[in-house]
Amino acid sequence: MAENGYGSVIVVTSNYHMPRALAELERAMPGIVLVPYPVVDNNVEVARWWEFPGTxxxxxxxxxxxxPALGRLWATNLARVALPGTSVPPADEPEP
Incomplete structure (x- = not known):
């Protein structure tokens, strides 16, 4: 995203999946504005989830x-603050 000069991205995913998607993307793309666009699946009863075993x-x-995604984001942000000027790669990228 940054290499191509994008400053923001629209994130489209299920409403129940959005928090994890945003945490993972924020960790992988610091400084990029994430614009959530949650999609509602009519087959998932989120409003009364406790009444539906599948939901x-x-x-x-x-x-x-x-x-764990939240923990990874927290740890990455902590490392970026504690070690300014160093690159903290996402977990799936090897360190140089």
């Missing part, structure tokens, strides 16, 4: 994936 399982699964 409960889906949301619990997403939440359990969100927590």
């Amino acid at each position: 409960t399982k889906l949301l619990l699964s997403e939440y359990l994936k969100y927590l």
